[in-house]
Amino acid sequence: MKALLPALALILLAPTVSAAPPSPQALMATAAKLRDQALTGDNTAYATVESLTTEVGQRIAGSPAAKRAADWGVARMKALGFENVHIEPFPITAWSRGAESAEVVAPFPQKLSITGLGGSVPTPAGGVEAEAVIFPTYRALLDAPMGSLTGKIAVVTQAMIKFQGGDDYGTLNANRRAGPSEAAKRGAVAYLLRSLSTDDTRLPHTGFMNYAPDAPKIPAAALSTPDGALLDNMAKRGKPIRIRLLLYSSSFPAEGFTVSGEIKGREKPDEMLVIGGHLDSWDLGTGAIDDAAGIAITTAAAKLVADNGRPRRTIRVYMFGAEEIAASNIAFAAMHQAESAKMVVGAEADFGGDKVLRVNLPPGAAETTFGKDLADVLSPILIRPGPPALNAGDDFNNLKGVPFFGLRQDGNRYFDLHHSADDTLDKIDPAQLNHAVAAWAATLYMIAESDVDFRATMPK
Numbered sequence: 377m378k379a380l381l382p383a384l385a386l387i388l389l390a391p392t393v394s395a396a397p398p399s400p401q402a403l404m405a406t407a408a409k410l411r412d413q414a415l416t417g418d419n420t421a422y423a424t425v426e427s428l429t430t431e432v433g434q435r436i437a438g439s440p441a442a443k444r445a446a447d448w449g450v451a452r453m454k455a456l457g458f459e460n461v462h463i464e465p466f467p468i469t470a471w472s473r474g475a476e477s478a479e480v481v482a483p484f485p486q487k488l489s490i491t492g493l494g495g496s497v498p499t500p501a502g503g504v505e506a507e508a509v510i511f512p513t514y515r516a517l518l519d520a521p522m523g524s525l526t527g528k529i530a531v532v533t534q535a536m537i538k539f540q541g542g543d544d545y546g547t548l549n550a551n552r553r554a555g556p557s558e559a560a561k562r563g564a565v566a567y568l569l570r571s572l573s574t575d576d577t578r579l580p581h582t583g584f585m586n587y588a589p590d591a592p593k594i595p596a597a598a599l600s601t602p603d604g605a606l607l608d609n610m611a612k613r614g615k616p617i618r619i620r621l622l623l624y625s626s627s628f629p630a631e632g633f634t635v636s637g638e639i640k641g642r643e644k645p646d647e648m649l650v651i652g653g654h655l656d657s658w659d660l661g662t663g664a665i666d667d668a669a670g671i672a673i674t675t676a677a678a679k680l681v682a683d684n685g686r687p688r689r690t691i692r693v694y695m696f697g698a699e700e701i702a703a704s705n706i707a708f709a710a711m712h713q714a715e716s717a718k719m720v721v722g723a724e725a726d727f728g729g730d731k732v733l734r735v736n737l738p739p740g741a742a743e744t745t746f747g748k749d750l751a752d753v754l755s756p757i758l759i760r761p762g763p764p765a766l767n768a769g770d771d772f773n774n775l776k777g778v779p780f781f782g783l784r785q786d787g788n789r790y791f792d793l794h795h796s797a798d799d800t801l802d803k804i805d806p807a808q809l810n811h812a813v814a815a816w817a818a819t820l821y822m823i824a825e826s827d828v829d830f831r832a833t834m835p836k
């Protein structure tokens with residue numbers, strides 16, 4: 377009996393021998409099971425959105441609410457069974473909205489519905505009042521000669537078009553991001569744009585902007601879409617339009633907080649799937665679709681995979697802390713570029729809570745047996761392979777050398793709500809949210825449980 381003990385101890389202490397991945401048939405069968413569990417499951421994702429929007433609400437980076445959101449994220453991840461849950465702080469320049477208003481002073485005095493753009497400087501106390509120059513397109517503003525807007529308020533009224541993929545946001549994004557500095561270079565004292573929005577409510581949509589280093593910093597705000605149309609109609613009358621704009625915003629140094637948690641891999645813990653959504657939101661709504669939904673989808677999908685048993689590879693989930701002001705991407709790459717070789721794949725859910733339409737794998741992967749097997753698992757829930765994923769969402773865009781995938785969601789409603797006061801819990805459709813979880817869970821499981829190597833299948 378005594379002689380047996382050392383031998384037994386040796387067996388117990390011996391490291392686990394790496395086993396082969398399940399057969400493709402077994403892999404697909406379990407992925408399909410997880411997919412179906414998500415569709416009919418316990419609504420973990422919806423409960424997560426409900427909890428974050430109710431218990432924290434708006435959580436713009438650098439605000440006390442953003443810190444409360446990070447503490448919420450830690451508690452949530454621990455409650456869902458994640459390991460190594462911690463906060464990664466990083467320095468940011470925070471922005472805070474103050475009182476804001478705008479009105480047409482002449483020729484037809486009336487109020488306008490506006491909201492300041494994130495990052496905008498304030499107006500002087502009492503506001504700025506000037507003649508407005510209305511541009512029907514952003515290109516028309518760029519075509520205006522230098523000096524032609526001296527002392528004026530530049531207004532771009534170009535409407536955003538509703539496409540299912542949300543593509544027009546990319547087309548018009550420079551209008552918001554760069555428009556203020558382009559107007560300032562031409563002499564403007566303030567900048568207004570028709571919101572990058574596909575809705576028809578009088579709620580304006582905010583969003584981040586960057587000042588160019590070689591232009592004066594001028595205050596910038598978004599008009600609601602009906603107010604953009606209103607100014608178009610006024611411009612047709614041919615009389616000078618005078619506008620007064622008041623923005624009492626401020627910028628200050630602060631801290632951002634990204635929350636990290638893991639499901640440790642049972643056989644290949646050093647091979648990681650790195651996914652997430654962003655925890656920060658704009659300050660107008662409660663950040664339900666942008667991006668409590670992404671937080672909810674990724675954590676619920678990883679939990680579903682873990683509930684089936686520890687996967688072979690590690691799944692690491694991030695709640696990024698400052699996506700809207702383009703800061704958590706820089707901090708993430710600075711902190712984690714050194715371990716990028718361990719990252720099997722990266723992906724961010726940041727396109728609302730509606731159903732998934734396409735699975736976009738790293739270049740070359742859709743044509744492999746693995747890619748075709750995954751497509752077969754997702755086909756019954758009406759998801760088709762899409763174009764190769766060349767990025768993974770804003771928070772991954774500073775990270776180099778990592779293959780990315782994307783589960784592209786239906787964007788029909790997204791830009792009706794995005795960055796507006798209407799981004800609230802009631803816009804979340806639990807069935808569609810579960811559909812997104814189903815797609816993520818099946819995809820995560822297939823990648824985490826197999827030996828698929830996306831770097832090997834990428835065209836050189």
Ligand SMILES: [Zn+2]
Nearest residue numbers: 654666667726
């Ligand atoms: Zn977002």
